[in-house]
Amino acid sequence: MRFHTRKWVKPEDLNPNGTLFGGRLLAWIDEEAALYAIIQLENPKVVTKFISEIDFKSSAKKGDIVEIGIEVVKFGRSSITLKSEVRNKMTRETILTVDNIVMVNLDKNGNALPHGKQEIEFVKDRLDSDED
Template structure:
């Protein structure tokens, strides 16, 4: 799994227990999944269709740095299925995992659109073409 982004846990990210609020982490995951899909499919119009069970395993506190890892597990006709791990950069403890996130590629009318992709592409490879 490749870890693509990092977030710094700030006071506004905390819950009443002074640990990282689960809803904040899920917002970060959803945003990261969308960004990853936009880059892979080369289309700004994507939506989250589904998130499987979310397994919270540990937390983080103010000042910690967390990193978000995403990998593709399946290319569909108009979708990508991803999985995700969020971990504490300092301790390497897993904060949460999501086994399946389905992102859908859309056309200009907001309808599912085939993307024609079958494998992961890296920007450096696109630039070399």
């Protein structure tokens, strides 16, 4: 799993218990999944269709640095299914896992659009192939 984004847990991210609010963490994951899908599918019109069971394993507190990992589970016709793990950057302790996040590729009218992708592509490889 690749960990692309780090977030610093600040006071405004806390719940009344003094730990990271789950809703804030889910918003960070949703944004990370969207960015990942947009880059992979090369289309800014991507939406979240489904998020499976969310498993909170531990918590984070003010001052912790968390990192969000995303990995492709599979490519569908017009979708990409991802999984995510969030962990404490310093201790490597897993905070949360999500097994399936389905992102759907859309056309300009908001309809599902086949993307033709079957494997992970890295931006650097796309840029290198453009030079040929």
